[in-house]
Amino acid sequence: ARAWLTSLSYDPAKIDTVAQIIEGVGFKNELAKKDISPPSKETCIVQDADRLDAIGAIGIARCFSYGGSRNRPLYDPEIPARENISKQDYMDQKQVSPTVNHFYEKLFKLKGMMKTEAGRRMAESRHEYMKTFLDRFYLEWEGKA
Numbered sequence: 278a279r280a281w282l283t284s285l286s287y288d289p290a291k292i293d294t295v296a297q298i299i300e301g302v303g304f305k306n307e308l309a310k311k312d313i314s315p316p317s318k319e320t321c322i323v324q325d326a327d328r329l330d331a332i333g334a335i336g337i338a339r340c341f342s343y344g345g346s347r348n349r350p351l352y353d354p355e356i357p358a359r360e361n362i363s364k365q366d367y368m369d370q371k372q373v374s375p376t377v378n379h380f381y382e383k384l385f386k387l388k389g390m391m392k393t394e395a396g397r398r399m400a401e402s403r404h405e406y407m408k409t410f411l412d413r414f415y416l417e418w419e420g421k422a
Contacts, residue, residue: 298323304383307390316392325396328387333403336384337410344376352377352418380411 278299282292294317301320316324331339344351350373358381359366359374366372367382374382388404391397416422 294319302327304328304387304390321392321396325391325393325400328390329396329399329403332384332387332400333406336403337407340379340384341376344379349373350375352414358382377411377414380407 279292279296282295283289297317298320301316302324330336341351350356353375356375356378358378359372360381362382384407385404388397388400391400413422
């Protein structure tokens with residue numbers, strides 16, 4: 278982003294701000310418990326927006342779309358979710374986890390990671406929707422619905 282903004286003759290002070298926001302947004306950084314300075318208000322807002330996109334109905338669609346694009350199994354009850362996953366394990370492309378496991382490995386954690394009051398409010402209903410979805414998913418998987 279820095280090189281691109283510089284090529285546009287963007288204000289150097291704003292380039293630093295944008296770069297700090299980009300560096301602070303990632304879920305992976307928080308998994309690593311990377312010791313960074315407290316995020317700016319702008320970083321918190323962008324983080325929350327990014328995380329809200331990952332949960333709820335749209336997040337469910339994105340999750341299954343991504344899993345399908347990577348030929349991941351939809352669900353396998355024999356492969357448990359890695360709920361206390363490290364950044365290294367999260368990034369390891371060799372560890373293939375079923376798509377449903379992603380809810381436990383990441384998506385259900387996002388509600389508790391919201392930084393703003395508005396983000397926390399919006400995340401609540403989206404989080405509940407994902408739980409309801411998986412409840413129904415398991416019923417159908419087991420032939421009970």
